[in-house]
Amino acid sequence: PADEAGVRPALDPDALLATAATAGFLTRDPRGEVRFTAGVYATVLASTTPWPAVAAAHARLAAAVTDPIQAVRHRALATDAVDSALAADLAQAALDCRDRGDRATAAELALLAAERTPAADAEGALRHYESAAADAGRAGRLDLARRAAAAVTDRTARPAPRVHVLLAVIDAAGQALDDVGELFVRAAAEADRDPALLAAVQLRLAWKANLADGDPVRARSAASRSAALAARAGDTETAVAALTMRARLERILGDPAAEHTLAAALRDSGAPHPTGLRNQPHFLRLRHALFDDDLDRARDGLLHLLPLAERSGEAEDVIEVLRSLAETQARSGRCRDAVGYAERAARIAADAGLSPGPSWYTGALAEAAGGSFERARTLAERGVRASREEHDQVFLSRNRYALGHILLITGDPAAAAEVLLDVRELERAQRVADPSVLRWHGDLAEALAATGRQPEAAELIATTTAAARDLGRTGVLAALRRAEAAAAEPAEAERLLRSAADDFAALGLPLEHARTLWALSRTHLRLRRRAAARAALEDALAIFTEAGAAAWQALLTEALDRLLAGASGRALTDAEHRLAALVAAGASNREAAARLFLSVKTVEAMLTRIYRKLDVRSRAQLAAAWADTGEQPA
Template sequence: LPFILVMPVHNADTKHHFDASDIPGEPKMGTELGLLAADRTPYHLPGEELARLVAAAEDAGWAGRADLARRATRAVLARDASPGDRVRARLAVIDAAGQALGALDETFAYAMADAEGDPALQAAVRLRTAWKHNLSDGDPVRSRDAAAEAGVLARSGGDQVAEAMALTVRARMGRILGDPDAEEILAEALALPAPEVPLGMRNAPQYLAVRHALFDDRNADARRQLLVLLPAVRRTGSAEDVFEVLRSLTEVELRRGRCAAATAHARDALELTVEAGLSPGPAWYLAALAEAMGGGFARAAGYARRGIQASEEEHDQVFLSRGLYVLGLVELATGEAAKAVTTLRRVAELEAAQQVVDPSILRWHGELAEALVLADAPEEAADLQARVRTTALALGRTSVIAALDRARGLCLSAQGDADAAVALLEDTAQSFELLELPLERARTLLALARVERRRRRRAPARAALAAAAEVFARAGAAPWTELAREPSPCPSPGEGAGARPPGSLTEAETRLAVLVAQGASNQEAAAKLFVSVKTVEARLTRIYQKLDVRSRAQLATTLRLG
């Protein structure tokens, strides 16, 4: 496969063997030197010139330099190149494109046509087609099928590295699709011979094993393996390989409650993206995630929006979902429940279109259920929890179930069963502690404080807030620490002015009641709460019935009296 960085270039006069890998961390320079060597090759040595051009194209693909890859490939195609050389040059253009594979259909078609009759080359093309089906098309079924075809071709061509990578893609797609055989397929890939440092990290079996450890909450194991991989890929890997390891380190450190370490890795990943010219969507997602937990909510939202825009422009469905997830998380944390519902519903729609079954990969389900409760839609939240819980139980996704239980506790509280809500949230906090997920435990304690405060048990509410604040502070989760130090994790408008929301109202009803009591019209309240006027009218009718009032003036008086 043309993933290998070591590409020979011969000096036309001395026949000295030049290797781009002799320049550590400078694949771009190797590409430029290869192009220069081709340009200086005497005209009577067309074979050597062509070899140098192909090598330069492959170096550019490895370096992620789309401009240099296209330049070298145009030169190859303008010469009397063999089908194999044309395929390798075109694959370099594909490799250099990063996440932006959606616009390369013609390149794929020409590469597959030129590869006809050569199983190893066909395997290389089909393997990249599998990546495209996942990243750009959002279709894991087609990706899995293309990878299976690539594996057969690679085995026929005697390329065990390509066969291992094809099995890895099948295992990755199998995990997404909830295939119980995914782990066996990954084990088969790991059993094949592979380089000490995996080439093409994203689809190497060793790296997917780390990702599965992360999905399964074996965070200490994942971190240990990543710290072995990081120096190795810094020495011999591509910029994309280094980014992938930094990405996983960021995510695993956040799961372990080490926000400072996660932020440092995310910063390195962003700097690498800028320096190497990688696709920006994944880096902005990572920066947003680290900022949402350990920096500031406003900056996190800004980074997430940049990542969403970049992923939309590159038709990257995978990281579009992730950027939207972080934005929805921030909106939920800052009390913008209606916005969070809209954002996280979009994540749900994207994952449904991508046929994602396993809920442990991108864990948005609990957040959407919580947002639905806060947006006064507990029935919809309960339906979502029940639907996802069935899948999570079947696949053994314990932490996903715990996140659903946190949302279910809030749902029980909204439906008037405070005792059951408190019991469930206390058990859920204990579950997260056993899973060694401190930030999730602290978020559950915030939910517990909200429920206790709603039923006017101030001492237990303060105790839950204090415990949450301690965990957040120890983890370096600055914005969440501030939330835990407020009088309420999600204070209702007007509470600071002395109004105390009646216990019979939901949080969404309380927010509306306060706005109306302060003089807001139905249209103004709808705009501030991001709901329709009809929703405001229906909700206001319920408020009047619950509080036994008939006018805005009576409502204001009732709120003042608590």
């Protein structure tokens, strides 16, 4: 941050700052302080200005700012001379920043302290560089972590500090662990036979195996080795983190030992502490509560952890708690809260320079619940690209799932099926066995049934039902019953949907409950029960409205309008009826023409008439309107 006093008198500071703030380059607080929204702007400004002007500006700022931490920072930046007193002031300022959770500034100040320390105090400089690396790792500042690590490895041959700073760089990389792959080999070699150092390296190898390599089995083995090495070294903190990671992987793999391992980690950990919160058992216990649809417990616990994460200054901790809160609130029907938490997580990730893939995934889910399906799709597509670029297999499958879910809901089952089939392959490659972690199974079964691939849908439902029953995943079973209803005879579909709706209501999953009532409304139409269809649709709309599910409200309002207006396939000719059924099931114009022995031009003309009669403007809207008539897909 800088103060307006640093602007040249010849310029109009208010006008310049207002323009920059409007453009999103900086923010201004009520005290008049200015903060660049991205470090690149400050870096470019400093690098293109002559050194005497930069030094003079920092000297003026040191005298003008009211924050003592910023004052000492500007004092240091106003000179390149070594000064033991200034180094001590910088070290104290770094400690103060650390205490108030500002790890990024702490890292910058510790680096300055090291650089201003006289050569005679080599050990003091080394300690400052180590502190800078640790703070940068926790703040996700890869640039600062690399600078500090290079300084340490140049100045000492001792294994412990060398390994610690290499691990700090790995930590700063966040999800992009493939970008620092060579550091794992270096850290393991430097650790030699030291069990504490090897435990720390194995823990990071477990993270990489899961996130970057998509291999939870290998990750579980590395976590187990880390726990054993840490226990041998008497390093309780690393042992707890390793047990927590093993429990996380056991849950993914459908291993019943997961809860026992998590209980062991909780027993050894004591109360949660701010540092590395996302890797502690207290956080994982709340993630498991989310997976188990115990949403009140998950929300209450996450709200308790959020201030701890914020005080720690570890960007990834704050992001993970906010993401979990967004997912919890979306599922429990607090849609506006979900969007707010997701947006906060995305902003912090952007400010810290961390991978956007996880935050975009959560943003897509939150927007699909309480925002707009268009924004949700955009975020999911961005998340897919980011995860591919960073070789993040976990969030590649999650962002693909979010995209497939949105395509299905907005009336494109053919595209949804292709995307979700890709998710199935990704999940199989990662050997994910617990269907509660990422709930793509029901959506894929619905998409397959809607596109005439009922045998594939039935096989998926049968295999997933068996796994969900063995693990006691009630919410997953309810979603599978809803998917089964999509291909069932009307009477059986009604029974399945009523059962699923009751389970969703009991679990406190209002969006799933309302979505199931919408499907029930369509089933009533198939049974020629228009009054019952209207009642189910109105109940679903009321639930979505109370939850603040804006996008769903719009979909169901359109469906109710069609129902009340009597818009149905009966207004079509027989030939139009057959074509509408094929297109609603996902057939292209060329495929429909071949099936109906017509030319593509004739199909295009007929489709224009169908759109006009049904008051729709796209294939996706046609599919939704067709479903609301109660007609069976071709």
